[in-house]
Amino acid sequence: MFMGASTEEGKLIAEKSRIIVKSLIKDQIEEIDPTEADIIERIVHSTADPEYAKLVQFHPKFVENAIDSLKANEDILTDINMVKSGITQYDGDVDCFIKNDEVIKIAKEFDITRASAAIQYASDIGFKGIIVIGNAPTALFKAIELFESNKLNVKAIVGAPVGFVGAADSKEALIHSNIPSIVTKGPKGGTPVAVASINSLIRLVKLNY
């Protein structure tokens, strides 16, 4: 199983794509850690956008912390259901609380986005694991705020919120927070980037990396 392909035709397409991706971004990946290179390749494969190879930035402890958490089958928390539904090969739990009744109540009470309230709720119920954000800057800001006040047991964050309002700032704040993370600098990001990043690591863990 490689990049979601489960048939011969699917595997051939994925292999051919891998070769094209490597040739497009070889200057950005030839001298970096192979696990980080694998993540970048998979992001470019998923978006067909080589610019991501220049936008991705890793905290030095991201890969190690994320792999430890995945090996322990800790929870993965996503900001929206689209991200959750792309994470299909994990043995642990993949949660998204954005439609939870309690979350909708928190959002109304504090007049914050549901995505932000969902992170608050995760903290309230004792979440431990990796947070994967593919959409909402407000969720990322909330995660940083809770981490910094010791209220969120997050081991690593995939920070790929997208948009022209807040996304770039939220990723700069993540870099400065010192939470082990991967981010795509600037406005770009999104669900395929977030899913590609975490799925690369899940596959490595399954291969007994």
Added chain:
Amino acid sequence: MFMGASTEEGKLIAEKSRIIVKSLIKDQIEEIDPTEADIIERIVHSTADPEYAKLVQFHPKFVENAIDSLKANEDILTDINMVKSGITQYDGDVDCFIKNDEVIKIAKEFDITRASAAIQYASDIGFKGIIVIGNAPTALFKAIELFESNKLNVKAIVGAPVGFVGAADSKEALIHSNIPSIVTKGPKGGTPVAVASINSLIRLVKLNY
């Protein structure tokens, strides 16, 4: 409810984003049909990538056919579950058959991708409506093949498969098929593009467009 925002904070972010998006792509949208412009704006909002305004191409009957189908609550068929889970406001059915047992059997028997087998399966069970493709070129090729042999009752296609192998070709084939469609020309596309396109139309229908 605008672009998924349901709280005051969310609405403010969406409005601010809309203004930025309009200013970034005004040359591409100022002289086109307002519904097509709305779709393009929403794609750029969802990807934070203004290049999409240059890549999007509409068949002249796409908007009309898609809106008629949505008004009649016909089915929406997606290639992968990530696309399905992004379409949250539709009153009709949103289907994705990629994990269906029969589809897995068809894929093995004919050695085709599951995404392609899922379109075959939809044809077999008498699907009627709109197909939304955010990932798999093989699904799009299969839809065109079945349409051309009068075996698929598809009213419109959102064609946003992504990748360096087959995606661009599948979208060229869609343009030449004369199926009412929206495509993103070239390798780029993906689930956010697909979801943004159909959600823009679903919202317009709800507003009694």
